[in-house]
Amino acid sequence: MRASQRRHRVIEVSAERAWEVVGRAALLHLWFPGITSCVVEGDTRTIVLGSGVSLPETILTNDALQRRFQYRITGGLFAEHLGTIDVIALEENRCLAIYSSDADPGVMAIVLGGATGGALEELARQLETGVGPAIDALTTTET
Amino acid sequence: MGRKILFITTDQQRYDTLGCNGGELSRTPVVDRLAAEGVRYERAVPQSVVCMPSRSTMLTGQHPSTHGVWMNGVALPVDAPSVAAVLHQSGYRTALVGKPHFEPFLDPFNRFTENRVAASGLPTAQSLQADGGMGPHRGFDHLEFATHSPAGSLHYARWMVENHFDALGGFYAVLDKELEVNAAGGGDTGAPQVQINPVAREWYHTDWVADRTIAWLDGLEADDDWFCWMSFPDPHHPWDPPASELGRVDWRDVPLPAGYVADLAERERILDDKPRHWRLWYDGELVSNYEAPTRWVPATLTADQVREVNAVNAVEVELIDEAIGRVLAAAQARGWAEDLDVVFTTDHGELQGDFGLLFKGPYHVDGLMRLPLIWRPAPSAGVEAATVTLPVGLVDLAPTFCAIAGLDAQPWMEGNALPLDDADAAARGFERVLTEWDSELFGVAVHLRTITRDGWVCTTYRPGTVHDGSEGELYDLSEDPLQQVNRWDDAAVRSIRDDLVADLGDHLPAPRVPRLPVDAPV
Numbered sequence: 001m002r003a004s005q006r007r008h009r010v011i012e013v014s015a016e017r018a019w020e021v022v023g024r025a026a027l028l029h030l031w032f033p034g035i036t037s038c039v040v041e042g043d044t045r046t047i048v049l050g051s052g053v054s055l056p057e058t059i060l061t062n063d064a065l066q067r068r069f070q071y072r073i074t075g076g077l078f079a080e081h082l083g084t085i086d087v088i089a090l091e092e093n094r095c096l097a098i099y100s101s102d103a104d105p106g107v108m109a110i111v112l113g114g115a116t117g118g119a120l121e122e123l124a125r126q127l128e129t130g131v132g133p134a135i136d137a138l139t140t141t142e143t
Numbered sequence: 144m145g146r147k148i149l150f151i152t153t154d155q156q157r158y159d160t161l162g163c164n165g166g167e168l169s170r171t172p173v174v175d176r177l178a179a180e181g182v183r184y185e186r187a188v189p190q191s192v193v194c195m196p197s198r199s200t201m202l203t204g205q206h207p208s209t210h211g212v213w214m215n216g217v218a219l220p221v222d223a224p225s226v227a228a229v230l231h232q233s234g235y236r237t238a239l240v241g242k243p244h245f246e247p248f249l250d251p252f253n254r255f256t257e258n259r260v261a262a263s264g265l266p267t268a269q270s271l272q273a274d275g276g277m278g279p280h281r282g283f284d285h286l287e288f289a290t291h292s293p294a295g296s297l298h299y300a301r302w303m304v305e306n307h308f309d310a311l312g313g314f315y316a317v318l319d320k321e322l323e324v325n326a327a328g329g330g331d332t333g334a335p336q337v338q339i340n341p342v343a344r345e346w347y348h349t350d351w352v353a354d355r356t357i358a359w360l361d362g363l364e365a366d367d368d369w370f371c372w373m374s375f376p377d378p379h380h381p382w383d384p385p386a387s388e389l390g391r392v393d394w395r396d397v398p399l400p401a402g403y404v405a406d407l408a409e410r411e412r413i414l415d416d417k418p419r420h421w422r423l424w425y426d427g428e429l430v431s432n433y434e435a436p437t438r439w440v441p442a443t444l445t446a447d448q449v450r451e452v453n454a455v456n457a458v459e460v461e462l463i464d465e466a467i468g469r470v471l472a473a474a475q476a477r478g479w480a481e482d483l484d485v486v487f488t489t490d491h492g493e494l495q496g497d498f499g500l501l502f503k504g505p506y507h508v509d510g511l512m513r514l515p516l517i518w519r520p521a522p523s524a525g526v527e528a529a530t531v532t533l534p535v536g537l538v539d540l541a542p543t544f545c546a547i548a549g550l551d552a553q554p555w556m557e558g559n560a561l562p563l564d565d566a567d568a569a570a571r572g573f574e575r576v577l578t579e580w581d582s583e584l585f586g587v588a589v590h591l592r593t594i595t596r597d598g599w600v601c602t603t604y605r606p607g608t609v610h611d612g613s614e615g616e617l618y619d620l621s622e623d624p625l626q627q628v629n630r631w632d633d634a635a636v637r638s639i640r641d642d643l644v645a646d647l648g649d650h651l652p653a654p655r656v657p658r659l660p661v662d663a664p665v
Contacts, residue, residue, distance in 0.1 A: 001321070001437075003585055007660075034252025050253025051296065077322065106585060107249070107322040107433075107664050110216065114662030115252045 002080060003106025005113030008098045009120035013127045015089035018097060019067045021123065021134050022085050025059055030134035031126055032119040045071065057083075073103075080104040083112070097123060146521045146547050147483045148230075148370040149474065150540075152201070153463055154194065154242055154291075155379035155503065156489040158187075158513040160460045168392060168457035173468040174517060177485055179528060181519030182563055186534040188576040188595050189491045192503055192511040193434055194244045195219070195665075196579070197490040197537060202226060202245065202281065204541030204556030206577060211655040212245075213581040215433060216663045218255060219245040221280070222271040224555045226541035228282025230370045230548055238285035238359050241352040241374030245281065247663035248295060249322075254662070260286050261297045273555075283372075287355045289348045291376045292317050292383075298355075299348050306346075313340040315381035319438075325381075326436035330455065331394065334448035335439045335501065336380040337455055344385040348376050349459070353466035357473040365478060370544065373470065378459035378493070380502065382452060391461055394447070394454035402497030402510060402625050403449055410499050416629045418604055418614040420589060421506065425499060429609065431589045432582045433664040435502035442499070449496035456495065481523045484547045488516040488537065497625070505580045507593040507602045507616065508626040512578060518543070518561055529564035534595050536576040557652065577650060584664065594647040600626070601643035615640070 011018055021027060025045055029035040038047045045057045053076065060082075061070035067087040074081075084100040097120055101112035126132030158164050162171045163178035164185075190200040191207050199205075199212040199219045204226060212219050231237045246255035253259055260268050260280065267279040267286050280286060289299030292314045303311060315338035319325045330337035344350060356373045363369055377384070404410035414422045423429035427440030467487075474483055492511040494500040503511050516535065520526040538558035545552050546560035562568035580591035590605035598620045606612035615631040617640050630636050 001323075001585070034254045049251050050259075051251045053251055105321040105323070110584075110661065111249055111251065111663050114216075114247070114660060115254060117660050117662070118254060 001106045002102065002104035003109035004100065004102045005109045005116075006098060006100045007113060007117040007120055008096060009124050010090065011095050011097055011124045011127055012093060013095065014093050015067055015087050015095035018087045018095050018123070018127055019064065020138055021127065022069055022087055022097070023062060023064055023067070024138070025062065025069070025071075027134050027137050030137055031123045031132070032115070033122055034115050034118070077105065078103060078108060081108070083116075144366050144482070145368045145549060146524070147368060147474070147479050148544055148547055149470070149483060149485045150370065150372045150544070151375070151467060151485065151487045152241075152372065153375045153378060153460075153489040155491060155493045156460065156515060157492045157495055157510060158515050160378070160457065161515050163517070164515060168397060168453060169460040169464070171460060171464040173464045173471065174487055174515075177487060177519040178517045180522075181485070181517060181526070182529050182531060182561070184516040184518075184531045184535050184561070186532060186595065187488065187514040187516035187536070188512055188534055188578060189514055189537050190576075190578055192491040192507065192578070192580065193432070194490050198244050199223070200537050201490070201540050204538055204553070204558050206538060206557055206652045207579045207581075208652040208654045209557060211659040213579075213658065214583070214661065215665045216247055216661045217659045218247060218662050220659070221256060222273050222275075223281075224273040224553065225282040226544050226553075226556075227370060227372070228272055228278060229545060229550060229553060231279060231282045231284060233548060233550055234368060235548065236285075236363055236367050236369040237279070237283045237371075238287070238356075238369070239281075239283045239372040239374065240285075240287045240356045240359060241289050241372075242291075242376045243286070243288055243374065244290070247665060248290060249663040249665055253296075256280050257286075257288060258296050261288050261301065285359055287359070289352055289376055291348075291379055291381060293348075299351050302351065303346065307342075310342045310346055313342045313383075314338070315340070315383040317381055323438065324433060324436045326439035328448075330382075330451050332445065332447045332451045334382075334444075334451045335436055336382055337451060338381060338383040339386045339389070340383040341386050344387055344462070347385050347462070349384075349462045349466050352376075353469050356470050360470075360473055360477065363477075368548070370548075375463050375466070377463060378456045382455040382459065384455060384459045384462060388458050388462060389455070392454040392457045394451040397450040397454045397457075399446055399449060400453060400496045403446070404498065404627070405446065413627045414498060417616060418610060420609045421498070423609070424504065429587065431587045431609070432504050432584055435504055441501065444496075444499055444501060452501060453495060456493070482521045484521045484524075485519040486517070486540065486543070488540070489514055490537070505582065505589045505591050507578055507580065507591060507600065508618070509620075509624070512593075512595070512600070520547075520563075526563055531562055531565055531568055533562070533565055533568040533573045534576040535561055535568070535573055538576075575646060575650060577647065579651075583661070592647055592651060594643050594650075596643060596646065599639060599643060601640060601647065603644055603647065615644075617643070
């Protein structure tokens with residue numbers, strides 16, 4: 001049985017600023033609690049979870065114009081998976097980040113939903129305070 | 144030197160499984176003796192009939208609406224108030240050994256402290272406290288965890304993997320390959336979640352919990368004050384106790400429980416008289432929560448399967464009783480017997496064949512709602528043995544622990560220290576107990592609010608995906624102890640219904656806003 005979960009968070013920064021973090025696939029572990037590392041090679045990203053489980057992912061969409069990032073977990077217990085992060089501008093310095101998880105088994109969608117909710121909170125915290133490893137990595141990359 | 148507190152919980156145990164409560168299947172001499180020497184509660188009611196909300200109520204002394212754990216899979220915030228933290232701050236040594244479940248088990252990201260502590264090898268973790276400071280996680284300076292199987296990453300599972308790897312395969316797989324609660328049958332009758340487990344008795348989690356509790360007690364100084372929550376995972380399904388013990392109760396000799404309606408037509412008529420999710424689940428057309436196997440159809444449950452489940456459950460109850468006996472003996476050997484308070488209860492009940500159903504769910508009837516609760520005060524306190532018939536709740540436990548320790552109940556606690564007899568209960572206003580159910584899973588939403596008062600149980604339904612909010616259940620516990628006659632629409636008792644519904648509305652705490660997120664199915 002498949003299931004779909006969606007989490008969202010209004011973030012008090014511009015959509016462009018939020019997308020700078022979200023659109024860089026290799027920074028995921030710096031704002032997603034429970035992911036300890038990630039490595040990107042081409043359109044393949046490999047993440048390692050806090051439990052030590054390693055999961056390969058295929059990056060499907062990284063669209064800076066729509067500000068949409070999509071990926072598919074291709075290993076583990078998943079018969080099917082699609083992760084989607086959308087960043088939508090609300091005002092000049094305000095945006096809405098939406099993180100959706102579709103999965104079979106459906107139980108994993110719920111687990112991912114909980115984890116992505118935590119990730120959006122951490123993303124917002126770092127962006128709004130300007131402090132955190134993802135922001136640091138961004139600065140390093142910018143300079 | 145103050146009174147020590149041994150708080151014993153089981154998981155999913157019915158009131159009528161204890162000898163002191165009239166049970167005839169299990170031999171429970173240890174708990175029966177505690178009851179004979181202390182206070183036995185005949186109408187102890189949980190504030191939720193699933194684990195995480197109910198356990199959160201025990202720890203916080205709050206209703207689910209207040210602590211916010213509205214269904215399984217919702218994590219209790221790390222800085223939620225905790226009676227263990229209150230005791231710790233007043234000098235008590237504090238431990239939780241066994242099943243915690245304030246946070247989700249299904250946690251591949253290792254986001255939750257319970258899972259991280261088990262992996263760390265440390266006795267506890269430093270967490271944010273309700274007062275804004277830092278302290279041991281939820282107030283416990285020793286944490287050692289187990290759950291219903293050796294799967295996962297908790298201490299018991301790690302111990303089994305390290306020491307008895309070959310025995311792992313004997314346990315029932317709680318989840319199937321699609322991570323649904325397993326519907327596979329076993330034993331002699333093919334009953335769901337039953338399995339003959341060749342594991343050695345001393346490696347089973349019941350004895351492990353007792354062993355680890357004794358080990359912690361052994362490490363204390365003689366004059367330490369201590370609070371130990373010893374939390375047995377059984378007799379919650381799966382029903383897979385050590386095979387060596389199954390001979391204690393032959394399922395073929397087990398009578399069908401009083402709540403099992405053998406006549407099919409009568410059973411279905413009773414179910415049809417209740418709100419529609421009862422019958423929908425029975426027919427396999429609706430699963431509203433993750434606590435029962437998705438692919439299991441209750442209507443397929445046979446009388447022999449009910450017998451076997453009850454027999455195996457009784458074996459697990461006996462093993463717990465014997466484990467408690469070992470821990471009490473260890474405490475006595477340390478010279479603590481005179482100053483030791485023992486509280487025994489469970490988080491919720493089990494349908495165990497009532498209405499042709501097993502497991503649990505949004506069904507506020509005695510199988511799930513009437514709990515064993517015994518408080519054996521320290522003999523040095525000089526409390527007379529008594530039976531309390533007025534309703535009490537698990538919400539009353541936290542203030543009870545404060546009272547034992549000589550502390551005032553905290554302002555955030557919503558219950559009152561348990562009464563010592565009916566006169567005490569009446570004098571202190573023990574009149575009503577409230578129970579909540581909320582679940583939203585895979586597109587199915589169910590919301591119940593229940594009041595137990597004056598010998599009645601009254602459940603109201605809020606709009607969801609199955610109910611329109613007009614449904615209800617009303618049972619007269621004295622005339623209908625099996626809750627087979629729903630009087631919600633009976634004009635003869637309309638004034639009672641209206642009074643109970645109004646009283647329920649007057650006393651329900653305001654819901655926590657914003658609602659806490661669901662982080663996992665369990």
